[in-house]
Amino acid sequence: xxxxxxxxxxxxxxxxxxxxxxxxxHWVLAAAIATSFATHYLGIEWFDWHRRAGYVALVxxxxxxxxxxxxxxxxRFTSFMRGPRGILNYLRGREPxxxxxxxxLGGLSVFALLLVVAVQxxxxxxxNDEIANAGPFYGWITQETSNRLTSWHELNSNVLLGLIxxxxxxxxxxxxxxxxxxxxxxxxxxxxxxxxxxxxxxxLALCILLILIGALALALRAAPEAxxxxx
Numbered sequence: 001x002x003x004x005x006x007x008x009x010x011x012x013x014x015x016x017x018x019x020x021x022x023x024x025x026h027w028v029l030a031a032a033i034a035t036s037f038a039t040h041y042l043g044i045e046w047f048d049w050h051r052r053a054g055y056v057a058l059v060x061x062x063x064x065x066x067x068x069x070x071x072x073x074x075x076r077f078t079s080f081m082r083g084p085r086g087i088l089n090y091l092r093g094r095e096p097x098x099x100x101x102x103x104x105l106g107g108l109s110v111f112a113l114l115l116v117v118a119v120q121x122x123x124x125x126x127x128n129d130e131i132a133n134a135g136p137f138y139g140w141i142t143q144e145t146s147n148r149l150t151s152w153h154e155l156n157s158n159v160l161l162g163l164i165x166x167x168x169x170x171x172x173x174x175x176x177x178x179x180x181x182x183x184x185x186x187x188x189x190x191x192x193x194x195x196x197x198x199x200x201x202x203x204l205a206l207c208i209l210l211i212l213i214g215a216l217a218l219a220l221r222a223a224p225e226a227x228x229x230x231x
Contacts, residue, residue, distance in 0.1 A: 015196025021205035032056040058121035080107030123153040139224035
């Protein structure tokens, strides 16, 4: 395992752009979010699975933040994050972007989704269902604070649904209208344009993931026992 810069990109007509840790992150996070929404609407008897889906989402978001710093070229935030001027120039056609990787608008979408999912997962740690269930860190705060975070958790879920709808619409437009093959490339990791990466840096990804899982497990173990009581 090395944190040294990866080798120079490899030019090819059909190259590896999305490393396998980024692709696994994408699909597992989608499954965790879908599970979280489904278990919320199925009722309180599914609360344990709702909580587990939240843990998965939290670890994945923390992983993606770390991977955005030390991952391969196109996974790094520096490859696609732009300021307001850069996004505006892209929309006006004044700033070209690499054929591989995210364009500036797509980068903004990635950042927004990461932020909103992070807020959803973190507030869920302290939230309660006003019946008998609560997040694992409920015992660290007052009931009033938990109620406030619960309201944020519920409000943020609507924001998340809106961003997911926009994301799916954008992907459909790029795939069905522009024929960019985004869904296929997120499965295979390959695109027919741009410069590729030389390695997925999978060992580093696994080490980061294990550290994050361990940190969450320790935090859950340290959390005080608490029960929800409204009467």
